[in-house]
Amino acid sequence: MKISYALLLVLLVLLGTLSSCEIFGPGQGIFAPASPHEQYARSLKSANLDQTALGTRWLSASEKALQDSVSLSVPYRESGYFPAHTPVAVGYKLAVERGDVILLSLTIQSENPARVFLDVFEFDEEKGTTKRVLSGQADSTLRWEVRRSQTHLIRIQPELLRSGRYTLSVSRQPLLAFPVEGRNSKQISSFWGANRDGGRRSHEGVDIFAPRQTPALAATDGLVTRVGVNTLGGNHVFLSSIKHGLNLYYAHLDSWNVAQGARVQAGDTIGFIGNTGNARTTGPHLHFGIYESGKGAIDPLPFIRIGSGEPTQALLAAELLGDTLRLTSASPLRIAPTSKADRLQTLPRYQIVSVIGGTAEWVRVRTPANLEGYVSRNALSPIEKSLRARTLPPQTVILDNASTLATVMDSLKTSGKISVLGVHDSFELVESPSGGSFGWVNMEVSN
CATH class of the missing domain: 2.60.120.510 (Mitogen Ypm)
Incomplete structure (x- = not known):
């Protein structure tokens, strides 16, 4: 159509x-x-x-x-x-x-x-x-x-x-506020999955140490569904958040500050840090656990760990966005903007790439074969300066893309020298003999 x-x-x-x-x-x-x-x-x-x-x-x-x-x-x-x-x-x-x-x-x-x-x-x-x-x-x-x-x-x-x-x-x-006043996730001393009772069970929560009587805080708005005592957790509280589908467990409390059935808001005091239950031989701390409806205990750390903060990467210069550049040396094309990321492949020296984004250190590029990834900004340079002059025979066609299926945009009427600016597989990027534009020559055909 x-x-x-x-x-x-x-x-x-x-x-x-x-x-x-x-x-x-x-x-x-x-x-x-x-x-x-x-x-x-x-x-x-x-x-x-x-x-x-x-x-x-x-x-x-x-x-x-x-x-x-x-x-x-x-x-x-x-x-x-x-x-x-x-x-x-x-x-x-x-x-x-x-x-x-x-x-x-x-x-x-x-x-x-x-x-x-x-x-x-x-x-x-x-x-x-x-x-x-x-x-x-x-x-x-x-x-x-x-x-x-x-x-x-x-x-x-x-x-x-x-x-x-x-x-x-x-x-x-x-998602949740931190459950101990004056503390953050840096003060967590024992994490999810740690061995307990000689390896007979694993830790289903995190332990946050703090002085006795430090307030334990509601990490979200919710309903207090249980206030009680058991062998492992000692004085404990269950706080239910219907909005998030979670039940929060506060254990080893010295004392409570809420009653069953109470509605609380994030930041309200649930109780006070102690070492009741099986924590009597340790220092005062809060065992904080999370139980998800239909799944049981889950790792609470992602819910309360310190946020990442605002991103600080310096942005790529605006004039480079959309530009065509070439590699100054063979360089890995990586799946992420870091030198530790897996490489998609190694691009050869003088490879031509289009800049589609990135940061001041890592540039997101696309090859003529539409392969995308990141390369170091230090490995890229403009294509303004010719790499070499190549003599091509008459009738050599210049294509609009580095592909055997590309459209012919120009051709050489006579034999002559032409400036080579970069490469992609068997193709070379050249300056059109008529001037003012660039195109590709298939060297396997022209030779």
Whole structure:
């Protein structure tokens, strides 16, 4: 189906009224509302724009971003770029735990108003399936409570025919407040899973040491469901949070400050630190445990550990976003912006790459073969200076891409020298003999 560029642009503008920019929750069930991204994709198909080259590439890019996501760890931020002429989407892979609260901020800098779709998915690595958790818009902060400890995917994709720069920031906070006054997770002395009773059982919580009579605090709003005494925990309290589906366990208390059936708010005093129960031979401390409805005891650490703080990575220079660069030496292309990350492959010296984002230290690049990853900023340089002059025979064709299926953009009328600027496999990036543009020569054919 052929549609002119001008008509396509008009149709896309009209489609803009069909897509909302609200924040949407999990995409579960047949009655779940469609996300802005899903609404836009349906609009493309309704207008038969999915049969155009641009529409097909846009839909393909959205799927590819989830399959080829690069890994990041919080706190993290990077800048990125999306061009108007090429449908793109970027994906990030993030390992999170039950108890984390993730804060995701996306800001956009664009000459013209542009809708940018932001989606978060749970990713089942064994099955290779995704389930949408949250969707939102640019220039706002998304906050979500992680319900399952597993990999999550973040996808950013602009609507068609829009260009601009973006900055993505990701940080983490604990779901619950810390349960001991004047303390934080640095004062935890015994963690989940530690041996107890000579290895006959494992520790189902964390121990937080503090002076006797230090207040033990409600870590969330909730209902006190039990106040009592048992052999292991001594004086203890159970606090139920229906909102989060959790039961919090406070043990070894010296005394209580609440009664069964009481409703408390986060920060209220539940009781006072002691060493009752089987802790009589140790110093005063709080055993803090969490039981999830239907699952039993779970590790409380992610729920109360210190937050990650704001990301501090220096951003990549704005003028490099969208630029074409080359490697000054053979360099590993890594799956994450760190020298410890797994390498996807080693790129050769003078490899040509497109800059799609990154930080001042690690640049996210895409090769002509559409392989994405991170390389060190120190390994990249501009392509302004010629590497060498190569003499090519008459009728040598210059292509618009490093592919045997690429379109011919120029050809040599006579034999002559041409400037080589970089490489990709058997192709060399050259300056067009007519000047002012660059193209690719397949050296296996030209030789």
